[in-house]
Every structure is written in C-alpha cells, then in structure tokens.
Amino acid sequence: MIKHIVRKEFTDMVRDGRFRWCAALVGALLLVSLGHGWIQARQAQEELAAAQATARDHWESQGEKNPHSAAHYGIYAFKPRLALSFVDEGVDPYTGTSVWLEAHRQNEFLMRPAQDATAAQRVGALTAAQVLQNLVPLLVILLTFGALAGEREQGTLRQLLATGIGRRELAVGKAMGVAGALALLLVPAAVVGAAALVIGSSGPAASSLARGAVLAGVYLAYFAAFVGLGLAVSAWARSARTALVVLVGVWVVNGLVAPRAAVDLSKWIHPTPSAVEFAQTLEREMAAGVEGISRPDRAAFGQRLLAEFGVERAEDLPVNEVGLYLQESEEFGNRIFDRNYGALWDTFERQGLVHEALAVAAPLLAVRTLSMGLAGTDVEQHRHFATAAETYRRDLMRQMNGDLAENSRTGELYTAGPELWAEVPPLQYDAPTLGWVLENRLLSLLVLGLWLVGAVLLAARRVRLAEVA
Amino acid sequence: MSEVMTMDAPSASAVAASAPVLEARGLSKRYGDVEAVSSLDLRVGPSEIYCLLGPNGAGKTTTIHLFLGFLEPTAGSVRVMGLDVAAEPLESKRRLAYVPEQVMLYRNLSGLENLEYFAALGGRGSLAPDRLTDILVGAGLPPDAVGQRVSEYSKGMRQKVGIAIAIAKEAGALLLDEPTSGLDPKASNEFSELLERLRGRGVAVLMATHDLFRAKETGTRVGIMRHGRLVNEMSTDEIGHADLERIYLEHMHE
DSSP states (O other), X not given: OHHHHHHHHHHHHHTOHHHHHHHHHHHHHHHHHHHHHHHHHHHHHHHHHHHHHHHHHHHHTSOSBOHHHHHHHOEEEEOXXXXXXXXXXXXXXXXXXXXXXXXXXXXXXXXXXXXXXXXHHHHHOOOHHHIIIIIHHHHHHHHHTTTTHHHHHHTHHHHHHHTTOOHHHHHHHHHHHHHHHHHHHHHHHHHHHHHHHHHHOSSOHHHHHHHHHHHHHHHHHHHHHHHHHHHHHHHHOSSHHHHHHHHHHHHHIIIIIHHHHHHHHHHHHSOOOOHHHHHHHHHHXXXXXXXXXXXXXXXXXXXXXXXXXXXXXXXXXXXXXXXXHHHHHHHHHHHHHHHHHHHHHHHHHHHHHHHHHGGGTOHHHHHHHHHHHHHTOSHHHHHHHHHHHHHHHHHHHHHHHHHHHHHSOTXXXXXXXXXXXXXXXXXXXXXXXXXXXXXXXXXXXXXHHHHHHHHHHHHHHHXXXXXXX | OTTSOOOOOOOHHHHHHSOOSEEEEEEEEEETTEEEXXXXXXXXXXXXXXXXXXXXXXXXXXXXXXXXXXXXXXXXXXXXXXXXXXXXXXXXXXXXXXXXXXXXXXXXXXXXXXXHHHHHHTTOTTOOHHHHHHHHHHTTOOGGXXXXXXXXXXXXXXXXXXXXXXXXXXXXXXXXXXTTTTOXXXXXXXXXXXXXXXXXXXXXXXXXXXXXXXXXXXXSXXXXXXXXXXXXXXXXXXXXXXXXXXXXXXXXXO
C-alpha cells in the first residue's frame, strides 16, 4: 500500500515544474558549493604544504646565532585540514589556520580569510554546509506544506481516506515520497562528495569516509525532522497557505534568527573580553605578574643559582645563567598564558554548551555544531590544535634555552648552528578522532535526536487528528 | 459502462428482509447548539438504492461523512456490512466506495494513473492497465482522454473518473454525494443505468441528492431529511413523480 503512495507522491512531485526548478537550483548550488569547497581545500592543502616546507627551510637555514635569538626568529605552525573540511569550513575563516610560534608570546592565529574579506564576500561565500543547512530544508518545506493541507483544500483527502487507507500509512508514504524526491539531488551530491573525500584524503580514506557517513547521517536526521515538521504543520493547518506561512516562519527562526540569537545569548551569559581588553590584560600581567604568579626577579634568581651550585660568581657556574633565567621567564609567561588563555577557552567552551543547549529551539544549531565538528573546523578542534601548537612552542623554547644554558657559560658569546635547528622536530599533529568528536558533541547528537523523534511523534499525532474537510 | 455485470434486481420485500449493508441507529451529530443529524435510523439493504433528499443543511452530507467515519457521532452508531465504523474505521471504509459532489483528482497524473492509484489504495492493486482503461471508458470517459493529465479535464470528466474509482473498488456499498453534479443529461442518464446495474450485483447505494426526478427514477426508496431529521421515508414503487414533489414541498414548508 505504501509503495503506491510513494510512487504517486514521487511522480506528482517530479512532474511539478515548481519542484523541478527548485530542485535543479538547490542541486546546482550544492554541486557548485561542493566543487568550489573542494578546489579551495585542495589549494589550501597545497599552500599549506608549500608554506610548511618554506617555514621549515627558513628555520633550518637561519644560520649561526644564539639559540634564544633563534627562539625569537620563530617558526610557523599550520593547522592541517581534514578532507571533509571542503563541506564545512566552520570557524576556520574567522580563527585562521596558522600560528607564529616565538619566544615569550602565545600568538593569536593568522591567515584569517574573513579578516581580509569584504562584507559582500562574507555574505556571498556559499558552502555546501550552508546549502544543506538552509536551502534543503526550504525545499523540504516546499515539498511538504501541501501534503495534507493541500489535499484537504483540493478535496482529494476525503477521497483518499475513503479508500480505507490508514492515516499512518498515508503519512509514511508521503514522507517516503518526499525522501525519494530529495534523493534525486542528494544522492548525486553524496556520490560526488564521497569521491572527493577519497581523492582529497591525505590520511586513510576509510577514516574520512567514516566521518562522511556520520555527517550524512546527521544531515539525513535533520531533513527527516523537517519532513516530520512539514507533515505535522500541513496536517494541522486549515489551508496550504497557512501551512506554508508557518513553515517558512519556522525556517526563518531556525536559519536566520536562532544562530544570531544563540551567539548573542551565549555571549551574554558567558561574556568574553574584547581582543583589545584581552591583549591589555596579558600585557599588564606579563609586566607585573599577578596574585600567585610573580615575575622572576633576575637578581634573586642569580643568587639562588649561585647558592645551588655553591659558587660566588655567575661566570663560575657550570651553566649559562642567562639561558636558565630565560627559561624561568618562559615558565612565568606560560603560567600567565595558561591562566588567561585557559579562562578564555573555558569561556568559549561554556558559550559552546549554551549554544548546543539552545538547539532545542532550532535544530540548525545542533546540526551546525555537528557538521563543523565532523569536518574538523569547530572551535573545539581549533583549541585542540592551538594547544598542540603551544605545547610545541614551549618545547621549542625549552630546547633553545636549554641549549644555551648547557652549552655555554654566563657572559660567553654563544652561537648554535644548523645542527641544532635540524634537531628540532617538526610539529607532529594528530587531529582528534571521530570518537573524540562524537564524545564531545553528545549534547548536539542528543538534541538532534530529540528533534527527529519529536517531529515524527508530532507528525503522527497531527496526521491522526487531521480534519478531512 | 458495459463492464458491470447485469443481474435481475431483487424485489423491495426481499431487500427489506435481508441484513442491512448500511445501517444508522439513533445517529446524531451535534456542532455546538446545532444538531446536524438527529436520532437518525436508516437501513439500506443489498440491491437497494436509497436516495436522501433534502435542502442544503438538512444533514445529508453529514450522514454520508458519518458513514465514512470522517466525523464522530455525538450519539448512536453507524455500521457498514455489520462493522461498527467507530470501532473498525479502516475495515468499514474498505467495504465502501464513495463519490463526492465534486470529484477532485491529482492534476499532474492522468485519469488512468489517478484510477490506478485510488484502486490500489482501495485494495485493487492488481488491476491491469487495460482493465482500468475499460472501467474509465465504461464510466463514460472518452478513450483519448484516459492518458491525458487531469489538469486538462472538465468537471464532468473528473466526475466520471470518480465514478470509475467507485466501480473499480467493487465495494458492497456505495455512498454518493450529489454524484451527477456537473454531468450533462446524457451522462446523468448513463450514470442512472450504471447504478441500476450495480444494484443488480447486490450493491447497496446511499445517494444524497437534490434531484427529485432522478431520485424517483433511480432510487428504490427515498428519505426526506430536514433539520437533521428523517421526516419521511417511502418506496419509489408506491408513489409517482408528482406525489414525491408534493410530499417533499410539504415537508419543506412545515
């Protein structure tokens, strides 16, 4: 019985010129955005590889110099992109993908495309994620708003129900018919996406495909929730026009109002300092220290060192006092950074939790979080890389200051050469696994699941109660 | 309409003695203060064509919708071939065919595809396209219109597809709500002949209509409804056209 409904719904839709035009438009946008994203990701990957090689070359060929000068010379660290990032570039355009690692400073990320983009470019940048998150639901709305309200308005609903077909079967058939019509544009996009993942994957393709499969599941759940919602509203509304107005209202709230409101609300509940305020606080604390973290006193440090080694003059120390003091200063700076960046990241995390919880009002928020997470472009994974880069920076500084301290004496002019620079290993960064992402995004998964179940139950209830005429 | 087998119709007395196919007992439907149907007792047996007459708002369509389970009775019960509509809404509907006053179809599908769809949902999923075409043509649809999209159909053509849908279901009971609305006189006559043939097959027909002439010509019994009540019921064998018109008007002027 259901297969007849599915076939009829599918035929009816594909013969409808409005659907053909809308589906062609959304399908074209999806394929173009996928293609564009993939080309951009490839270019970024090539640029990253070239930049990494150049940065390494610069580091190794900096010539003879004091190791601490080399620490100030610094090195770039680049955040590797996951293959799936061509679907959803997430926060990368805003946070940047490279960081300059140098002595005494925990720098902010660089290469932020959004920073240099014009306002028009920011609005006009269409990603596959945006098409999937905003335009496909709009298409679902166009396919479902008349499902029952339209049939009731036209008078076909009473003839349909007079055949003895159950309302549940009718609703399931209609939902599957919509799914079939959507498959016309989503299946080719999924095939293109999977092929792009396999070709563009720098690591094992299976890992990228597993992430892609979960991402596909997330989007399917999102679309299914919209199908349920569309059927529920269509069953409830007195006319197709009312159903359309209500559903477009839901779409506006979900896609336009909720994301902005969620950002503002999460920032209001957990405020973060402005970039200027943050920089000023860091500068102040680095200069004078803060309660519990005192800036090391050079003279006191020297006295302590002399006492420790049982000598009277710094020149008699078996180590270079300067190297040790510089490292002591680094450790002081690290505590200040940990205190300030830690608090900042924790605030971001709390904002993220509020954002995730607000998805109960708009499923897009859950989908967006999951989509960015699976694409490796969310704030959490930015933090994960930033932490790894900072650990690398600290190890680098420790190595440079240690070399200075151990291989020279206080007051001596000391230089190191290419051998030392080559000893510094390149940053080996392992991006979080799929399991890590899912574990960190359980709340979004749960809320999306609730939306799906809620929409299905609501549709079942409204279809059961729907008036025939 | 040659696909319907012709049989001799049973007599009115035989009908009265047999178990009812359609039955309403103490049926009432109230909307706030308005009683759309009030304490209606109605029985339609096999091979009987029962015509419900009455002005707009008399409760005819409400009665049909109660038989279809589209509305829940305020009191009383409705049975189709012995099945309580409230308790077994789907099973009872599967034993019914229904033609509304304005048959509405899916505009993007052809007449044949519409019939195939409704027949499949009505439990006749195995009908071959040739058989479906025969039913459509038999219901009066021009052969060259069978494959055309319904968006190109006139109201009369849609009505004929609606009748074909009812025929294809091969149900034991037929509910008709002003079924000849939009049909030209020739098509209306053909429809009356079709009903007669269905009666010959033992089908019970309940038809709401304003058309006194056709009720007398086609029906075996007529019931007159006013303000939701069945105010008169008579066999068409017992009265002439003029009598029916007179009785009807008397009730309308009460």
